[in-house]
Amino acid sequence: MNIMKLEYLKQIKLFMIVILAMQATYSQSLETQIDSILTTVFKEADEPGAVFLVTKDGKPIYRKAFGQANIELDVEMKPENVFQIGSMTKQFTAIAIMMLQEQGKLNVNDAISKYIPDYPNGNNITIHHLLTHTSGIKDYTKMKSIMGIAKKDMSPEELVDFFKNEPVDFKPGEKFDYCNSGYVVLGYIIELVTGKTYEDFIEKSIFEKLGMNNSRYASDKEIVKNRAYGYHNRGEFTNKMQVSLSIPYASGSLMSTVDDMLKWQEAINTNSLITEVSKKKVFTNYTLNKGEHINYGYGWHLKDINGIPTREHGGSIFGFKSMGVYVPSLDIYVIGFSNCDCNSPTKLARDITDLVIENFNNY
Template identity: 30%
Template sequence: MKKILVFLVLLVSIPTFAQNFNKAKIDSLFQVLESKDKYMGSVAVSENGKIIYTNAIGKDDMASNKTTTISTKYRIGSISKMFTSALVFKAIEEKKLSLNQTIEGYFPTIQNAAKITIGNLLNHRSGIYNFTNAPEYMSYSATAKTAKEMVAIIANGKSVFEPNSTGEYSNSNYVLLSYILEEVYKKPYAALVQTKIVKLLDLKNTYFGGKISIANNECYSYSYTDKWNKETETNTSIPMGAGAMVSTPTDLTQFIDGLFTGKLISAASLEQMKTIQDKYGMGIFQVPFYDKIGYGHTGGIDGFRSAISYFPESKLSIAITSNGINYGNNDIVIAILSSYYNRKFEIPTFTTLDLKTEDLDQYLGVYASTAFPLAITVTKDDAKLMAQATGQGGFPLDAIKKDTFEFRAAGIVLEFNPTANQMTIIQGGTKNVLTKK
């Protein structure tokens, strides 16, 4: 349910050559990722509603060695929000809700409920605290919660800004929207998705998730250190319409095609959904690639990562789902878009330096800066350098050249200067110099 920022923003005018889509090169990329144990997941690309490419690598279950296929079903995290938003706009079209109505009648215990509107929930302008940011979240994330319990948890978080004064991503917004939908329709959220989206679009492998079932062609999720480690399962009663859906890339392309071709909501509703304010639409984000503007969402829950996008000019849909990454979805999507739009891209070689455990000692320590919000603790596990930011999980680092290490899955590069006791962290085009304590 985390907001995962994806897609490179470039400003160059380029021609469209869909007919030159280099499927063989994308196949080669996946072959390298699989051979280097960098990625487990699946992708689908469609043009004008027809699938033009699919691929899948990895394992659904490491313990039984079950191989992933294009039919493997994944938890899609916050892409669920697009489903929820579509349901809300459908309810508005059916005169059951309005964007401007406030939520105090549903949630009187939530601070500023009399000022927060349905629209504010949709575009993350409510000011309601994001409950997944709370330190105690991980202590209950695998435990079933009732609606009453979740509303109490969200209400306890208080407000972080005046409603409609700015935008800030919050999973709480879409959990609350799930309960509002259940109230106005007098049906469970899962049933609403099935009747108003899944059946309408004839989606074969999309539904509200439960306990993961390998027998039902679902997959477990994993994180990577020196091997793939199975992640715990968030109980889907917690994320609800903010992150509980299960799907496949093929179904997701069909879903976003249906959304943008008027099969789910009206063109007027879609325009409202696409309207961006402070980076956020109403359950959707802009996805820029060179001079092309697409729309979509990303998802992250446990070890699952996913992304979906639609480029209206080309009627192009791309969906990617993963259950284990040591190479970012963003890099794969950029490769696919580059191939589709006839841009050059390089297949990574994953060349790394072979260091001994004693070579790493000069980098160990805690690095911090008053200009950077987190301290970075650098440790080692035998001959593997490890890093961990304050309050976050540790991640492994690969030595790519002298004094330089990377965690490619998150696009993080660490450049060390042992003589000066400094480390530069590079991510998303920004650099911050930290000093060893």
């Protein structure tokens, strides 16, 4: 009996060794495959680079930095570097709105005239329209006069006044047209109902609460530890154009790290900031007046990769580009930041997500 038991234990031990060896081989193979995707773009060590993080079930399976965080000082990129994340800011603005709805301070079905009485056509534009890019408000970033204010520090009210009297592009709810102006208005409404600045509300109610200690409202003036510097490529690399960070505001003003963004994704998964009911509203694929789906919820694009639903959003701001893809059914998260607006991580992040889905489905 003891001999049989000993033999059984040996077989179990051998089985575990084989499993561990398979896992190690798999992990190494996946890392090599992800490397091969990223090094097609980020292949020069002396150029601006990127940071990518890939997680499964909330645990990192790939975390790497490429290129330079600062070309002039010859500072290598590292995974801890802080980037401007551009329009990924919209995720935080949308969740902030849902938090305030749960607190009874607003409702997504409210007309914006309730908060900004003099807003043109404000009785027919709702917070929901702003969140879903279906308001018809003209995108101020596409206005020719935008360069006239690009370096000017403006209050949210002044920024809203800059575009509010522009002719609308369509009636509310008729079309989906990605619109930064809508999220500027949302940021202003957040300030009006809380009595706090957008910056203060996001930093105190979200970043501090979640322990996102390396995330903040962007600044080119203040010292930001581990800052990645932004670049353009106009035939040669140049430092990014300087603009006032009051201009992107609630549509694109935040900075973060890939590790903090994992904390953010985990907070969404665990309902740390909003309830499951509110979360379902955030990730509903909304429709236009005629019933056509827009593939957008509140602050996230709702797409798919080979038929598997994803939640995605990217960002682009002078000197930086970002992209995050989450696969709810497999709990896979891919986040990538680039410090040159010449290198978009969007396709790379989607290709990596596709690769990880395939690997885990086959494993």
